[in-house]
Amino acid sequence: MMNFDGLARMPETLSRTGSDQGAYISTPESVPQDSQRYLLNALPFDNSFARLPTNFYRRSRPQGMPEPYVVAVSDSAADLLHLDIKEFECHEFADYFSGNALLPGCEPLAAVYSGHQFGDWVGQLGDGRAHLLGEVKTANGACEIQLKGSGQTPYARGFDGRAVLRSSIREFLCSEAMAALGVPTTRALCVIGSDLPVQRESFETAAVVTRLAPSFVRFGSFQHWSSLDKENELKQLADYVIDRFLPSLRDNANPYQALLCDIASRTGELIAHWQAVGFMHGVMNTDNMSVLGLTLDYGPFGFMEAFDAGHVCNHSDRFGRYAYRAQPRVAKWNLYALGDALVTLIGHPDIAKSIVDEHYDHTYQATFKRLMQAKLGLLDGRPDDDDFIEQTFGLLQAHRPDYSLFFRLLSRLSGRVVDNESTRTDAPVRDLFLDREACDAWLKLWRMRLRAEQSDDHTRQAAMLAANPKYILRNWLAEAAIRKAQAKDFSGVNEVLQCLRQPYDEHSGFERYAALPPDWANGLAVSCSS
Incomplete structure (x- = not known):
């Protein structure tokens, strides 16, 4: 692995071939243009999780919110349900996705699970503020619908079961941004707001975000039954x-x-995807890890700006357990915990450990290398690329340029320059560095590597621009959209969404969304409070 513990994969449709295809939610391009579109009251529910024994969940009806209103809707997420976009305008839309009314055919429930949080075993958890409405059958496989922030469930542990507008908008935007970046993720259909007051550090207003995934089963779902020595239930869940x-x-x-x-x-x-795109989850507890390899439970996340492998995006993470550099190591630790939970089915702890060591390490390293080669424009992979990738991150760590801007601007540089012209032609990248000589030295190595494969600028630049996004969900972008939304102006949310759903395009007129943070945003911090 890299010496800072990690980074992996570029944009591609997130579906798998053969019988495993349903394990990812596909991108909208996979939905046939002539496919049947459903009305809200005719979604074809097939609630397989509700057919499990009742000790896997508790029946729980969403509590709803007074006078709900639509904040934002993702039509590309709606495509996953084959939902007719005309339904966005109907009066019942806000009622259904705030929890005020139940979709016909749904069977709302809250699932039980346990887990490790910040490395400590905390025992039973469960969906404390999320209601699984059920599972919709689509041409691309199962798609579960879950309301997050829809009130207390039997697993609420004394909390109010609510989410606030701030965190709901962040999850909505990031879910859709990650999908567009080609990162496996749950999706977000919509955010519904209300003036219902919710107390956190201060009083805020409530909101519900609707999440979509083939399944919300977590590492902690298996840990729950293992911790109770319930081998029958453990096997039922695995089956x-x-x-x-x-x-x-x-x-x-x-x-x-x-x-x-x-x-x-x-x-x-x-995890390779996360590291390559510079994403930090912030709360990689075992109850936040999907068994289908999807990014799950967006809380205090962040995207890398000024590069620092030790950056901690979660203000509540006082000891840096979930720092950027730690994510590959923590994911493996979580897999060991899952292996321990499954050991009675697998046969022996050594077998579980060897499985994790072999399959996680190999996939992470291979995917990370492939993604970083694409980001650097190395179209012809070579054995010494590992060393060059390490040198690149050494440069970034030493000089702290903006991570996304560095690779995006690099994508436009020529692979061949005359020495006396390099200062001018390389200025966009050089200007990210205080020590321009260090940048120059690295650029010479990069161009030597490109010459070694006789790289064609036109082909390489196009490939790099398709591998290095111009737009990511920077904290200041989300915050600016949230501040407008708190004043009932949802235009900022929708503008940001339009850029993020096509993050590799230029989007003339919206260049400010790819800029460094304004001065007012320098002190922004995110925590587990939502």
């Missing part, structure tokens, strides 16, 4: 995941070993 999402694993001599192999590989791929 449910295999039969519903990964039926090809039944062909293995031990399908539970194969399940851990699959989860370890998916997790390695996921």
